[in-house]
Amino acid sequence: MNKVLPSLLAGDFMRLGDDIEKMEAAGADIFHLDIMDGQFVPNISYGLPVVKAIAEKSTIPLDVHLMTNQPEQFIPEFAEMGVAMVSFHIEATAHPHRIMQLIHNHGMKAGIALNPHTPVNMVKHLLPEIDFVLIMTVNPGFGGQEFISSCVDKIEELAVMKEDSGYDFAIEVDGGINNETAEICTKAGAGLLVSGSHLFKSGDWKRAVDTLKG
Ligand SMILES: O=C(CO)[C@@H](O)[C@H](O)COP(=O)(O)O
Numbered sequence: 001m002n003k004v005l006p007s008l009l010a011g012d013f014m015r016l017g018d019d020i021e022k023m024e025a026a027g028a029d030i031f032h033l034d035i036m037d038g039q040f041v042p043n044i045s046y047g048l049p050v051v052k053a054i055a056e057k058s059t060i061p062l063d064v065h066l067m068t069n070q071p072e073q074f075i076p077e078f079a080e081m082g083v084a085m086v087s088f089h090i091e092a093t094a095h096p097h098r099i100m101q102l103i104h105n106h107g108m109k110a111g112i113a114l115n116p117h118t119p120v121n122m123v124k125h126l127l128p129e130i131d132f133v134l135i136m137t138v139n140p141g142f143g144g145q146e147f148i149s150s151c152v153d154k155i156e157e158l159a160v161m162k163e164d165s166g167y168d169f170a171i172e173v174d175g176g177i178n179n180e181t182a183e184i185c186t187k188a189g190a191g192l193l194v195s196g197s198h199l200f201k202s203g204d205w206k207r208a209v210d211t212l213k214g
């Protein structure tokens, strides 16, 4: 069964606590938190105090997606807050292996995110230690964008690399995920599905979560 990760970026920031309770009751597996610095991506989302408040409220694990130029910056703080998984963009650093180790040394799962144009080969030599690869299926920076179908080939390629290498890592997809694109991605090999606008705009969150779980 797929795991469903609602992106809280699509939640109602004036009532985030209610949204968290409702999404948990609807069966969400993990909350996805998008951190944007206005540098790596042309948008700013929210920072540490908001993540802390979400961590105190949530009863399910948190997945932090760093869209920042210095992804190594706040790793100890996220660990302290009880974050379970952290991903950072390979395009944002010359030292992905070092950052992966830093995340692991703080007891969290480490993921590497790839922009739509970045080939999956970039993570090949990191696979022995990686916990998950995040394939961006939109250009990072905003919720509510349209799924870029050319990214599906990358999921398939990564699934083949996983099979051939025997390394155990999860494939996460993020951006424009709805019932239709979720099916395409899971068939290609993804197991962690991030969804923001589709889930939050659906009238029946439990039904929407169940459908994505497949
Ligand atoms: O990382 C990002 C955007 O940069 C995502 O996590 C979005 O927040 C997903 O939102 P939808 O595309 O599902 O609306």
Ligand SMILES: [Fe+2]
Pocket: 007, 032, 033, 034, 065, 174, 194
């Ligand atoms: Fe994200």
